[in-house]
Amino acid sequence: MQYVLGIDIGSTASKAVIMTYDREIYAKTVVPHGTGSIGPKQVYEKILSENNLKKEDLSRILVTGYGRFVFDDADNQKSEISCHAKGINFLNPEVRTIIDIGGQDVKAIRLNEKGMILNFVMNDKCAAGTGRFLDTMANILNVKTSELGSLSEKAEKVVTISNTCTVFAESEVISQLSNNVRLEDLVAGINKSVAKRVASLAFRVGIATEVAMSGGVALNKGVVKSLSEELKIDIFVHEDCQFAGALGAALFALEELEKKGDAIT
């Protein structure tokens, strides 16, 4: 059997997906380090070693994400916009609007019925509403970013975080902490703050059902719930949402092989 590899090197994490020629996800893995760190090398080595594969077993490697230009073994690279669209369309062909909250940017992508991108919008040059905002807040609260979802589920009320600027919101959260506001209520407020910011962006691209979230932040149930409330619509979250970019990269690698006649589906 032969394989292709898609890697999504983000600003805070690196994700990898290996696919077979018959479009099955063979393996997937993530490491919590992004571009400019050991992350890309680590995720590459990890996915190979965990699955007893060698570089030679990979017919093609396609890389996406902010670190896409600096991965030595890549055969090609594509933007994360196209890769997320491709990946989510594979996971659920009914999706017409994708919202991806990445470490340093947020994307809202509209697809047509064939899965082609109609339009996309991305955040302004500002960390508000990004994964980095959540990381910073988790750090202040001394919890893990991955815990923000479950903590917000235990909230009794949602504290309003009025600042969207990461630096000002940090001061605001510290101030709330010193007023003995419950941690869970604060976390719910933080998730709500992200959701409000992202909803504005999503409205810019125009919402069409079905709406899906991709990327690691989609695993935060608090953000998904708040965003769903802001958009007044259900949001589809696939269990592999975090791998959507890497999956899309693998699918593009496969398409490129097919174009060359090297892969038969």
Added chain:
Amino acid sequence: MSKTQEQKPKRQLAKSMIMVNEQTAKVYAEAREAAEKGEPIGWSTAIFPQELCETFGIPLVYPENNAAAVSARHLGGQFISHAEGEMRYPINICSYARLNIGMADKITQPGWEKVEPAMPVPTFLTLANNSCTQLMKWYENLSRNLDIPIFFVDCLYNYYEEEPAPHKVKYVRNQIENTIKKMEEFFGKKFDWDKFLEVQKISQINRIMFNEIVSLNSRKPAPMNGFDLFNYMSSLVLCRGKESTTRILEQLKKEIEEHIANGTSTYGSKPEQYRVHWEGIACWPNLGYNLKTLKKYDVNCVMNGYVTAWDVAYEPGDMDGMAKAYQTSSTNSFSTPSIMEKRTESIEKFSCDGMLCHVNRSCKLMTFHIFVGRDIIEEKAKIPTTNFDGDQSDTRVFSEAQFETRLQGLVEVMKANKEAK
């Protein structure tokens, strides 16, 4: 210097561009000479009726044009810092204004280190608010700081109409005529109406010829790298009423026609794959990076919504026509639907596959419509669009990674659209 850098051949400038550079140097030299002699010299907004000072033979230089040139050479930071620091101007105002107000203060101080093109200290200001309303505050500040007068032509905004109503035309015409009288007093010279007619004629020849040249870029493949238009545009800004501009445009047209005949282009030997319409002012400090990245993805920004702002069209001798033209040449004086209608026409004429929108932090007016404008373009022109953050002079806003990601995303959508056809 590395070996690779040493071996890299320097791109030879086209004769027309050498002529532009010579013309710019001459304008500044004449202005500085006049200043040294104690003669009047003006600073002007970019779309002021230049015909007046051209007729009086009084030199004008243009702070917006100067700020663009200084920014493109990465030399604007010191003036912006001076304006924000010692002069206490906030970061949220236009960066051209910050740069120029900072420069105006620096150049009046002894021993300042000149930055080319070096502006002489002005003795008066000319202001028309047809392209931007912030200009009024900017020039008011210059006027107070330098203690010099402003000749102001107040152009009205066109909310609901393509053609300014008669009372608006009359209002601007009266102001132009009144400005002439005031200038006669200030300069101590009579206005030569025959020479004025000649200047009007030359101005029309130049703007028509520039339009013809711009139109040539609608050919496929385009004979010009669209960014060249930003550079040649400066002749119209600085010297719209001069015959030297006619000579430049004649030479440029000849060069472009040669490119067409030879099947070549100033875009380079690698053919353009995607034709894009640029929205907004150029991102001057990052022009080189923008161009390099566009080329990397085989994109030619064949046209933009900026260079036609100096298409001030009227019949020589027709003062009403002139008054109307100065109210309407910049699309900034129109409503968003009107602007986007013009952009749609341009996108179709230039066969653009996509639109790249510069969200210029400095320009609130042009940023106001950026998202709704995108929607209109996507609906009417049926092309994909993307936007990126930047600024015309302030280097703190632009992000190379953001620009490339969005451009690449746009290219991938344009590619998929072409393949689906």
